[in-house]
Amino acid sequence: MTRIQINASRNYDVLLEKGILQSAGAQIRKALGLASDPLTGKIKGSKKICIVTDGRVNELYGQHDHPLYQSLRAEGFEVYKFVFLGGEETKTMGTIGQILDFLTEKGFTRSDLLLALGGGIVGDVTGFAASIYLRGIEFIQVPTTLLACVDSSVGGKTGVNLAAGKNLAGAFWQPSLVLFDPLVLKTLSYELLLDGIAETIKAGIIADRLIIETIMRKRNLDDLDFLTSLAGLAIEVKKKVVEEDEHDNGSRQLLNFGHTIAHGIEKLSNYSITHGHAVAIGMKIVSVASDRLGWTIEKCSEPIMDILQRFDFPLDCPYSSWELADAAMADKKRRGDNITIVIPVAIGKCRLKTIPVSSLEQFISYGVNN
Ligand SMILES: NC(=O)c1ccc[n+]([C@@H]2O[C@H](COP(=O)([O-])OP(=O)(O)OC[C@H]3O[C@@H](n4cnc5c(N)ncnc54)[C@H](O)[C@@H]3O)[C@@H](O)[C@H]2O)c1
The missing domain is CATH 3.40.50.1970 (Rossmann fold)
Structure with missing residues (x-):
């Protein structure tokens, strides 16, 4: 056990x-x-x-x-x-x-x-x-x-x-x-398993490169022992973050990597795009934008898209940057005129970046229109 x-x-x-x-x-x-x-x-x-x-x-x-x-x-x-x-x-x-x-x-x-x-x-x-x-x-x-x-x-x-x-x-x-x-x-259907894989990949990107390496080495989703050990690694990441900042005022926000955009996608699709699949698109958009803006230390979008594509996650966003930014206005991560987004710095390390709400659409457009 x-x-x-x-x-x-x-x-x-x-x-x-x-x-x-x-x-x-x-x-x-x-x-x-x-x-x-x-x-x-x-x-x-x-x-x-x-x-x-x-x-x-x-x-x-x-x-x-x-x-x-x-x-x-x-x-x-x-x-x-x-x-x-x-x-x-x-x-x-x-x-x-x-x-x-x-x-x-x-x-x-x-x-x-x-x-x-x-x-x-x-x-x-x-x-x-x-x-x-x-x-x-x-x-x-x-x-x-x-x-x-x-x-x-x-x-x-x-x-x-x-x-x-x-x-x-x-x-x-x-x-x-x-x-x-x-x-x-x-x-569980393969699609629903993928939702969990998206959140597991997220845990790896924000805090544990080993998760990404483990998934890349062994991608057999029929193997329950593999999935259980993967789940254990992802829960350890969550444990660490929750214990540091239970009430989400600081580092816990890292768990929201890809989520500001994902929540917008879910809402715009009337929830026909599921949470994990929306998170996958959100992580892609944010990492592409962060690379293009020079905010990352090592290029992150390629490895992130690579791992997501290996599981055949659809990564094309059906919504414009304007629609996504508009949907994000109701997001909990918004504080007044600013919004905090989670950006990857390297695989296994993310950081929080607060930007004015007025520049969110432009940021998203760097990730959508690549
Ligand atoms: N509280 C948090 O920290 C947190 C974190 C991530 C996501 N979420 C929330 O989680 C929700 C998504 O969760 P989800 O993807 O588990 O969705 P879900 O709860 O809707 O489950 C997906 C579907 O799978 C079915 N199902 C569940 N277990 C099954 C099984 N073993 N076999 C067959 N079918 C099964 C359900 O009936 C449902 O139709 C979102 O609302 C999201 O906001 C919350």
Whole structure:
């Protein structure tokens, strides 16, 4: 088992192991320090847990006869389930309201908890609901996409989209445990695996050249052991950045490499271009622009485009620099008349650069029109 400890406002473990969902109940009981009744072996007293998931993941991993559900019941958890449709259109305050109403209906108290079973959308929505229900209850992340494993389930950023753009409402709220079972990747489409690969490549570009070298050496996405070790490397990058700057006032912003543009692309495409694919285009645009402006120490755009092209990421941007800059106006990275962008300096090293919002379109145009 791979165990990575995150030391933030709440300390917790990220556990990666094939088949770990079968012992999820026991892992959660241990992480929460819950005493068991010597007679029954089950949790003392009552403890409710609500699995929050989307329709697709519910079919695959949320059923009553699935080992995850069974293991929660076996430990004595009172298990409830809230299923929503999924997709960016449902990552909304409306869904949050429905979850909160469900929890009050079922009598959830401050000592009960939520379990996010799914990709980044389920994780972000569940974490946000947990952060505000009764002013905050604990939650567990059980990521089922590679993207959620390597990125969104760790670090405590939770939230929803608003009409004006992505992730504009939310809270920092750390999970109490992250459980990743690589076997769930078997049901993930190649396109969805690629979304996770894009975030893993991002982690490599911002902080760990070894990730890029590892991916280049071995690109077999059917190999679960390879994907698990890659995920471990990417989570180590996230750990470091989150521990340095949990609330995103400084170095954590490095994780946004490619994201200002990516969020614009997602919104402009009505979310038909997925997050990871949009991040790939965003990383390409920023690296080409940074090279052309002489802001990099070593040329970065060629190796970045090379690795992305090896996975056949479509890198042509269907939007103009004006459209992208306009979409970025609602971005969280904007502070007044300035916006902070993440630029690569070398492979494995990025830095923050604050530019006036008025020059963003020109910057993007250097990357789009190459
Ligand atoms: N909080 C953070 O730090 C952070 C970081 C990166 C991304 N995000 C967010 O994550 C979201 C994207 O996450 P995502 O790509 O996981 O998308 P997602 O949650 O929509 O999942 C993608 C699709 O895969 C399906 N799915 C999930 N697991 C599956 C499995 N094992 N087998 C088959 N199908 C499965 C889902 O039902 C869904 O249709 C975006 O909203 C993005 O903003 C958040």
